[in-house]
Amino acid sequence: MNFNSFNQGRHLMRLPKKIMLIMKLTLVFMATIILNVSASSYAQKLTLYGKSVKIDQLFKEVEKQTHYRILYATNILDDAATVNVNFRNAPLDQVLNYVLKNKSLTYTIERNTILIKKAEPSFFDQITAVFSSGRFNGRIVDENKNPLVGATITVKGTKRYAITGSTGSFVLDLEENDVLVISYIGYETKELRISQSILQSGVASLLDISLNVSAAALDQVQVIGYGTTTKRNNTGSVSSITAEDIGKQTIENPLLALQGRISGIQITQDNGLPGAGVRMNIRGAFSGLSGAGFIPLYVIDGVPFTLFNGAQPASDNLNANGFSSANGAVSPFSMIAPEDIERIDILKDADATAIYGSRGSNGVVLITTKKGNKGKTAYNFNLNSGVSNVSNYIPMMDTQEYLTMRKAAFAKAGVTPTAANALDLVSWDQNAYTDWQKYFIGHTAQTTNLTGSVSGGNAQNSFLFSSTYRKQGTVYGGDFGATTFSGRLNAGHKSVDGKFSIDGSVNYAYMKNLLPNTDLSGIYALAPNYPLYNANGTVNWTSTSPLSYDPKRTTAQTSNLFTNVNISYKILHNLLVRANLGYTSTRLKQQQIDPASSQNPANSQVSTLRFADNNNDNYIIEPQAVYNTKIGEGNLEALLGTTFQKTNATGISLTGTGYNNEALLYTLTGASAVTTSSNASSIYKYNAVFGRLNYNWKGTYIIDGTFRRDGSSRFGANNRFGNFGAVGASWIFTQEEFLKNITFLSFGKLRASYGITGNDQIPNFQYLGLYSTSGSAYNYNGATTIIPSNNQQISGDFINIQALTPLQGWQLFRI
Numbered sequence: 001m002n003f004n005s006f007n008q009g010r011h012l013m014r015l016p017k018k019i020m021l022i023m024k025l026t027l028v029f030m031a032t033i034i035l036n037v038s039a040s041s042y043a044q045k046l047t048l049y050g051k052s053v054k055i056d057q058l059f060k061e062v063e064k065q066t067h068y069r070i071l072y073a074t075n076i077l078d079d080a081a082t083v084n085v086n087f088r089n090a091p092l093d094q095v096l097n098y099v100l101k102n103k104s105l106t107y108t109i110e111r112n113t114i115l116i117k118k119a120e121p122s123f124f125d126q127i128t129a130v131f132s133s134g135r136f137n138g139r140i141v142d143e144n145k146n147p148l149v150g151a152t153i154t155v156k157g158t159k160r161y162a163i164t165g166s167t168g169s170f171v172l173d174l175e176e177n178d179v180l181v182i183s184y185i186g187y188e189t190k191e192l193r194i195s196q197s198i199l200q201s202g203v204a205s206l207l208d209i210s211l212n213v214s215a216a217a218l219d220q221v222q223v224i225g226y227g228t229t230t231k232r233n234n235t236g237s238v239s240s241i242t243a244e245d246i247g248k249q250t251i252e253n254p255l256l257a258l259q260g261r262i263s264g265i266q267i268t269q270d271n272g273l274p275g276a277g278v279r280m281n282i283r284g285a286f287s288g289l290s291g292a293g294f295i296p297l298y299v300i301d302g303v304p305f306t307l308f309n310g311a312q313p314a315s316d317n318l319n320a321n322g323f324s325s326a327n328g329a330v331s332p333f334s335m336i337a338p339e340d341i342e343r344i345d346i347l348k349d350a351d352a353t354a355i356y357g358s359r360g361s362n363g364v365v366l367i368t369t370k371k372g373n374k375g376k377t378a379y380n381f382n383l384n385s386g387v388s389n390v391s392n393y394i395p396m397m398d399t400q401e402y403l404t405m406r407k408a409a410f411a412k413a414g415v416t417p418t419a420a421n422a423l424d425l426v427s428w429d430q431n432a433y434t435d436w437q438k439y440f441i442g443h444t445a446q447t448t449n450l451t452g453s454v455s456g457g458n459a460q461n462s463f464l465f466s467s468t469y470r471k472q473g474t475v476y477g478g479d480f481g482a483t484t485f486s487g488r489l490n491a492g493h494k495s496v497d498g499k500f501s502i503d504g505s506v507n508y509a510y511m512k513n514l515l516p517n518t519d520l521s522g523i524y525a526l527a528p529n530y531p532l533y534n535a536n537g538t539v540n541w542t543s544t545s546p547l548s549y550d551p552k553r554t555t556a557q558t559s560n561l562f563t564n565v566n567i568s569y570k571i572l573h574n575l576l577v578r579a580n581l582g583y584t585s586t587r588l589k590q591q592q593i594d595p596a597s598s599q600n601p602a603n604s605q606v607s608t609l610r611f612a613d614n615n616n617d618n619y620i621i622e623p624q625a626v627y628n629t630k631i632g633e634g635n636l637e638a639l640l641g642t643t644f645q646k647t648n649a650t651g652i653s654l655t656g657t658g659y660n661n662e663a664l665l666y667t668l669t670g671a672s673a674v675t676t677s678s679n680a681s682s683i684y685k686y687n688a689v690f691g692r693l694n695y696n697w698k699g700t701y702i703i704d705g706t707f708r709r710d711g712s713s714r715f716g717a718n719n720r721f722g723n724f725g726a727v728g729a730s731w732i733f734t735q736e737e738f739l740k741n742i743t744f745l746s747f748g749k750l751r752a753s754y755g756i757t758g759n760d761q762i763p764n765f766q767y768l769g770l771y772s773t774s775g776s777a778y779n780y781n782g783a784t785t786i787i788p789s790n791n792q793q794i795s796g797d798f799i800n801i802q803a804l805t806p807l808q809g810w811q812l813f814r815i
Contacts, residue, residue: 044065044066044091044092045089045090045091046062046065046066046087046089046090046091046092046095047065047087047088047089047090048061048062048085048086048087048090048095049085049086049087050084050085051084052082052083052084053082053083053084053085054081054082055077055078055081055082055083055099058083058085058099062092062095066092067112068092068109068112068113068114069112069113069114070113070114070116071113071114071115071116072115072116072117076105076116076117076118077103077105077116078157083099085098096114100116104118104119105117105118105119106118106119135171135172135173135203136171136172136173136174136194136199136202136203136207137169137170137171137202137203137205137206137207138153138169138170138171138172138202138206138207138208138209139164139167139168139169139170139206139207139208139209140153140164140168140169140170140182140184140209140210140211141168141208141209141210141211142187142210142211142213143210143211143212143213145208145210146168147164147166147167147168147169148164148168148184148187148211148263149164149165149166149168149260149262149263150163150164150184150260150261150262150263151163151164151168151170151182151183151184151211152182152183152184153170153172153180153181153182154180154181154183155172155174155178155179155180155181156178156179156180156181156191157179160172160173163260169206174194174199174202175194175199176194176195176196176199177193177194177195178193178194179191179192179193179194180192180193180194180209182209182211184211185239185240185241185245185261185262186213186214186231186240187211187212187213187214188211188212188213188214190209190211190212192209212746213746213747218230218231218232218747219231219232220240222234222238222240222345223240223343223345223366223368224236224238224345224347224352224366225347225352225353225355225356225364225366225692225706226355226624226639226641226690226692227626227637227639227692232699232732232747232749233696233699233702233730234352234730235351235702235703235704235728235729235730235751235753236347236348236349236351236352236353236704236726236728236753237264237347237348237349237351237352238345238346238347238348238352239262239263239264239265239345239346239348240343240344240345240346241257241258241261241262241343241344242342242343243341243342243343243370245257245261246338246341246344247338247339249338250384250386250447250449251338252274252334252338252470252472252484253269253278253331253333253334253336253338254333254336254337254338254341254344254367255267255278255280255331255333256269256278257338257344258280258344258346262346264282264283264348265280265281265282265283265346266280266281266284267279267280268281270327270328270329271326271327271328271519271521272388273326273327273474273515273519274327274334274472274474274481274482274484274511274513274515275327275330275331275334275482275511275513275556275558276327276328276329276330276331276334277317277327277328277329277330277331278331278333280295280296280363280365281294282296282346282348282362282363283348283349283363292314292759292761292762293308293314293315293362293759293761293762294314294362294761295308295314295315295316295362295761296362296363296364296365297353297356297359297360297362297363297364297365298316298333298364298365298367299364299365299366299367300336300367300369300562300564301367301368301369301505301564301566301582302564302566302580302582302620302622303562303564303580303582303583303584303618303620304359304582304618304620304645305332305367305562305584306359307332307586307616307618307649308761314761314762314763315329316332317329317330317331317332318330318331318332318558318586318588318614318616319556319588319590319612319614320614321612321614321649321651321653321678321680322588322590322612322614322651322653323554323590323592323610323612323653325515325516325517325518325554325556325590325592326476326515326516326517326518326519326520326554327513327515327519328519330556330558330588332560332586334484334511334558335484335486335509335511335558335559335560335586336367336509336560337451337466337468337486337488337509339382339451339453339466339468340369340370340466340468340486340488340507341367341368341369341370342368342369342370342371343367343368344365344366344367344368345365345366345368346363346364346365346366347360347363347364347365347366348363349753349755350726350753350754350755350756350757351704351706351726351727351728351753351754351755352364353726353755353757354706354708354724354725354726354755354756354757355690355692355706355708355726356708356757357688357690357708357709357710357722357724357757357758358710358712358722358724358757358758358759358760359710359758359759359760360724360757360758361757361758361759362759362761369488369490369505369507370464370466370490371462371464371490371492371503371505372455372456372457372462372463372464372490372491372492373455373456373457373462374456374457374458374459374462375456375457376456377454377455377456378454378455378456379452379453379454380451380452380453380454380455381450381451381452381453382449382450382451382452383448383449383450383451384448384449385446385447385448385449386446386447387444387445387446387447388444388445388447388475389442389443389444389445389475390437390441390442390475390521393435393437393438394437394524396435396436396437396524396528397528398433398528399430399431399432399433399528399529402424402527402528402529403424403425403430403529406422406424406425407425410422410425423542424527424529424530428527428529428530428531429529429531430529431529432528432529432531433528433529434526434528434529434530435528436523436524436525436526436528436530436546437521437524439546440476440520440521440523440524440546440549441475441476441520441521442475443474443475443476443477443478444473444475444477445472445473445474445475445481446471446473447470447471447472447473448469448470448471449468449469449470449471450468450469450470451466451467451468451469452466452467453465453466453467454466457492459494460493460494460495460496461491461492461493461494462491462492462493463489463490463491463492464488464489464490464491465487465488465489465490466487466488467485467486467487467488468484468485468486469483469484469485470482470483470484470485471483471484472484474515476515476516476520478550479514480514480515480516481513481514482511482512482513482514483511483512484509484510484511484512485509485510485511486507486508486509486510487507487508487509488505488506488507488508489505489506489507490503490504490505491503491504491505492504498570499569499570500568500569500570501566501567501568501569502565502566502567502568503565503566504563504564504565504566505562505563505564506561506562506563507560507561507562507563508559508560508561508562509558509559509560510557510558510559510560511556511557511558511559512555512556512557512558513554513555513556513557513558514553514554514555514556515553515554515556516549516550516552516553516554517549517552517553517554517592517594518549518552520549523546523549526543526546530542530543530546532545532546532547541600541601541602544600545600547598548598548599548600549598550598551593551595551597551598552592552593552594552595552598553592553593554590554591554592554593555590555591555592555666556588556589556590556591557588557589558586558587558588558589559585559586559587560584560585560586560587561583561584561585561586562582562583562584563582563583563584564580564581564582564583565580565581565582566578566579566580566581567579567581574627574628574629575625575626575627576625576626576627577623577624577625577626578623578624578625578626579621579622579623579624580620580621580622580624581619581620581621581622582618582619582620583617583618583619583620584616584617584618584619585615585616585617585618586615586616587613587614587615587616588612588613588614588615589612589613589614590610590611590612590613591609591610591611591666592609592610592611593607593608593609593610593665593666594607594608594609594610595607595662595665596659596662597662606657606658607657607658607659607662607665608655608656608657609655609656609657609659609665609666609667609668609671610653610654610655610656610677611653611654611655611656611668612651612652612653612654613651613652614649614650614651614652615649615650615651616647616648616649617647617648617649618645618646618647618648619645619646620643620644620645621643621644621645622641622642622643622644623641623642624639624640624641624642625639625640625641626638626639627639631695632697633697633698634695634696634697634698634701635695635696636693636694636695637692637693637694637695638691638692638693638694639690639691639692639693640689640690640691641689641690641691642687642688642689642690643686643687643688643689643690644686644687645684645685645686645687646683646684646685646686647683647684647686648681648682648683648684649680649681649682649683649684650680650681650682651678651679651680651681652676652678652679652680653676653677653678653679654668654674654675654676654677655674655675655677656668656670656671656673656674657671657672657673657674657675658671658672658673659671659672660672682764683713684712684713684714684764685712685713686710686711686712686713686760687710687711688708688709688710688711689708689709690706690707690708690709691706691707691708692704692705692706692707693705698735699732699735700731700732700733700735700736701729701730701731701732702729702730702731702732703727703728703729704727704728704729705725705726705727705728706725706726706727706755707723707724707725708723708724708725709721709722709723709724710722710724710758710760712760714760714762714764714766714767715760715767716767717767722758723756724755724756724757724758725755725756726753726754726755726756726757727753727754727755728751728752728753728754728755729751729752729753730749730750730751730752731749731750731751732747732748732749733748733749733750734746734747734748734749769788770788771786771787771788772786772787773785773786773787
């Protein structure tokens with residue numbers, strides 16, 4: 001290299017003197033141009049005046065006067081921040097230095113672009129940062145030192161944030177002078193500047209940060225069973241989130257909006273695929289009755305939406321009588337657009353849920369959808385698009401590490417690797433490498449969501465129409481994904497005298513989902529040098545071929561029709577009669593194919609189609625009367641109502657085999673044989689009468705009592721009806737005269753309650769005497785006999801067992 005460089009230098013020295021002179025003049029000329037351009041950049045004069053001018057507006061004016069383009073990242077500079085400016089014929093560098101002062105930012109000018117970026121810290125700043133930053137450990141608590149689960153902690157002006165866990169604790173990397181913004185539903189938002197002493201306390205140990213209950217939140221409306229109240233006056237345990245909280249999240253299932261935001265609730269999801277099952281458990285609800293479910297009662301605008309069909313184990317998944325694909329269970333709430341929801345209220349304790357009787361032991365989730373409001377016609381449209389990738393993979397060995405491990409294992413066992421027992425060591429390419437996790441789930445999932453609504457009305461009439469289109473991809477790549485469309489119309493009318501009102505809504509949603517039959521995220525244990533094809537070009541079937549998963553597909557079409565009407569009439573100024581009528585129809589059709597071409601040719605190759613069609617129809621009628629009066633210095637409210645509900649669930653699953661042509665796989669008529677895998681049909685009838693009395697004396701003493709008598713067709717004739725109820729009381733002691741002048745306590749309440757709820761989530765027809773053959777375990781004189789198959793308490797006496805089954809009754813819970 002030195003020799004070549006030396007020759008090049010000698011060759012350069014041999015150039016004619018004239019050429020050398022031209023080159024020197026050119027370099028001088030270019031340097032002069034560069035210096036002039038740089039000088040002119042800073043020499044441009046700017047005239048700027050204004051108070052509290054937003055930085056983005058200021059930069060736009062700079063761009064206008066200089067014809068430069070200013071680029072910066074919003075996570076390093078808040079363009080909504082304001083600044084006062086007063087410049088007259090000021091140079092560009094003076095303006096930029098003023099705006100970026102004390103922000104640890106710098107800038108460079110490249111051609112016609114000004115690039116703002118973080119300034120590199122000096123050596124002294126780096127040393128100082130070591131002693132002024134650390135991993136901060138905090139815990140968010142209420143005024144009574146109880147942890148607040150799901151509180152959001154954000155470092156102001158940055159993208160850094162944390163959400164508190166089950167103990168209310170969080171961890172963040174902080175520096176001195178950082179500002180924490182702490183928010184939690186129902187509590188005042190708090191800003192905390194991190195001083196040196198606070199930082200040291202949070203690094204050394206767990207620092208408690210308390211939030212105060214928002215006075216405004218205490219008087220916000222809470223939806224309860226067949227009515228409304230406020231957090232201030234509620235005697236039961238109720239938590240709520242509103243459309244504002246839901247809108248901050250990018251979700252497809254509204255139940256996921258509750259995750260980490262409501263204490264005492266556990267939300268689990270099968271996976272992140274479209275339509276995947278979501279389960280909710282409220283306060284660890286569990287029935288001691290074997291086979292009884294723990295599904296909460298979901299109520300949308302007064303209409304039950306718990307689609308339990310009597311299957312076992314208890315489930316409200318739409319494919320409970322069908323089959324699963326990569327997304328596991330299919331949640332019915334994947335058909336409810338989060339954009340249509342106004343609020344979600346969760347009733348937790350027996351005082352809040354006992355008015356729902358036999359369906360309240362697992363908690364109640366009340367979902368209220370948006371309605372039209374009086375005012376000018378308003379149009380709202382929103383389009384958002386995003387991408388997602390798998391962020392964390394299971395650490396796996398590369399090819400060389402894998403081969404080393406395999407060779408060591410054979411050596412340890414004293415076995416010689418051969419083509420019969422170790423193709424990966426003796427036949428396959430020893431340098432080939434495939435990361436099977438990225439092969440299957442390393443793609444980018446794209447999501448597009450478009451929503452639009454139009455609403456308006458006047459004092460007597462209101463309307464709202466909304467529609468949502470959502471297209472979701474998957475990390476599997478290809479054409480896997482889901483497309484969802486929903487449309488909703490709500491309209492309301494109120495008479496001029498305010499006595500009569502009617503409100504109704506119709507919602508229809510449709511989803512088409514295409515997914516692999518198998519969750520591909522679980523396929524990662526193949527040898528890293530496993531070849532897709534053999535040396536002769538045929539598919540490698542040493543293990544199940546990775547190429548075989550894509551053709552095995554499940555197509556699902558889900559539709560949901562939801563309608564409800566609320567009618568009310570005020571007979572007297574303090575007596576209101578009303579009725580809620582609702583109807584829902586939810587249907588899931590599935591086709592799952594397994595082409596012969598995707599199967600190992602060493603085995604019998606048979607193309608198969610599995611077909612399932614499940615439908616759930618439900619109607620409910622609930623007439624009610626509400627009476628309000630004043631007794632003494634308190635207000636009394638009385639509610640009386642009755643419920644008539646019927647649910648019809650049907651399902652059939654068929655299997656077609658023996659297809660001559662795989663093009664016919666999606667039709668049962670192309671199969672040479674069709675068998676019925678399952679066929680289910682159940683009718684559930686439910687009647688009830690319920691009531692509530694609530695007395696509020698001067699906003700200080702509140703007592704609330706509820707009662708319900710239920711009848712469920714799932715129980716035997718002798719135990720078909722059950723009685724449930726609750727009583728709760730609260731004392732708002734800060735309303736007492738002797739405590740009103742206390743400044744350190746803004747609100748205080750003591751409450752207590754006792755209630756009985758029930759659970760009818762048991763399989764259908766358990767009260768009937770069902771039998772099965774005994775097999776070899778029990779026989780009579782060598783002959784096979786029949787024995788009861790559905791009784792949980794076998795006493796040994798056949799006649800007594802048969803007589804006991806109609807006595808199966810309510811499972812009661814006292815809280």
